[in-house]
Amino acid sequence: MSLQFKGVRGVSITSIRVPPAVENGSAAVVLDCEYSLAAHEKQGLVVQWFFRDHPVPVYQWIPGKRPQDNGPLKGRLNLEYRASEDPYHRHRALEIVKPSTDLGGDYRCKVATFDNEDTQNAHMVVYVPAATFTVGKTKPTISTVNVTCQVEGIYPLPQLELIQEDGPHGSRMAVKETTLFVSSRDGRYDATLYRVLEDKHLPVDTVFECLLSLPATEYQTVQKLSYQPGVTVSDAIPPPDNDIDKDHSHIWMSSGGGxxxxxxxxxxxxxxxxxxxxxxxxxxxxxxxxxxxxxxxxxxxxxxHETNIENGANNYFRLRILELLLAVVIVVKYFG
Known part of the structure; x- marks a missing residue:
């Protein structure tokens, strides 16, 4: 917004230079606000910067006074930074010492005098590269393949796309009907994109490409996976069944008890x-x-040998019974 009196050229912002994207924890970044100023307005000049929806400025400079930082940018700025040696433009810019994700968002520069004012906005993204980024496959069945793209520890919310390449000189096409899972932890995002495909619909030499990008930034990276449709030994063998009671058909027993x-x-x-x-x-x-x-x-x-133990026990009890019967006969014979 610019307010001007008729016949008088008032203050006007000519350019606002805010980097659209910077990496988290990178070197100091400068946000500059250039303006033109009439000679009669210099004594009433105030430069302010606003951040997101904060109602009060996070930075203010009045020529002849020391710049002031405030709110989220308190202690985060180099207040000695000079954008110009002109005393009425010297501290118009912000120098953020160490940008972090909490300092990403909309910035608004406001230049005001006693007579009028002008404002302009710009947006800056502070991104975090992926901590890990992988593409892999599993075989849910003999005739299908599950291709999975997985990224961890990234900011802001990423975009994932799965692309199928049909051979080294074949066509490239985006894989449709993919499923995406997203979760957040410690201010970072984890995302998994996958699609189950049938081998019969895939060419002999298939290359899957997982494309990762961050909106409003130039950050982009790719992971590739080669796949040969069919059954491999490791994929085709199902895991063993550890329940012995489910199937006794594999236990061998000889007719003679051995x-x-x-x-x-x-x-x-x-x-x-x-x-x-x-x-x-x-x-x-x-x-x-x-x-x-x-x-x-x-x-x-x-x-x-468990059968032998059982047979031995049976013989022991038979012997004890015979001894008891013999004792009864002797008692009857002599005392009966």
Whole structure:
């Protein structure tokens, strides 16, 4: 806004120079407000800066006096900074010593005299680069792939885009129907973008590109991932089922009460399924040896000697019963 009296050229802001984006914690940054001033207005000049919606100025300078900082910028400015050697333009600018995210937003410069005033606004973003930025894949099923872009510790709210490249010389297109999750912590954002795709719809040589950018800044970075549709050994094998009660079909029991198991099985991680075709087999007899019989994929064993323990217990009780009957016969014979 500029107020002027008829026939008199009043104060007027000719340029406001505020960097649109600076990195958090970077070197000092200058916000400058250039103006033209009539000779008769110099004695009533006041330069003020306002920040966001704060009703009082965060900076004020009157020629001949020391600049004053206030509010969010208190202690954050270099009050000795000079934008010009002209005594009526010397301290018109702000020098923020160490910009941080809390100092990002709208700035308004106001130049006033006894007769009129002028104001102009500008916006500055203080951004934080990504702490981590990755693109990866998982195989939810044999025939699908989940491509995920993940960024952590960034500010302001980022933009993520997933792009599919069909081979080294193929077309590039944005992947649609993606899902985005965003959370915040300690004044920073974490974001995850993903999309599950079917292998049959992907070319042999597919490259996924994850594009990360910050609005109103020049900050932009890319991560790429090459993918060959199909099944790999690591992706195709499902995790083992650790519940032995769910499936007993993989437990071998011989008809004679013994257990046959390949000799190559020497640790819990070997399953019977993986060695069922082996010709080198041993037979575990019903003796006191504590050889293990393993269930497929569980790492849990059943001891073959448990049957021997049960048989021994039964024989012990039979012997005790016979001794008791013999004692009864003797008592009846001699005292009956």
């Amino acid at each position: 257990t046959s198991i390949p000799s190559s099985v020497s640790a819990p991680q070997h399953s019977l399924d993986s060695v069922v075709s082996s010709s080198d087999e041993q037979t575990l007899q019903n003796d006191s040896k504590s050889t293990d019989m393993w269930q497929s994929g569980t790492g849990r064993g059943i001891r073959a």
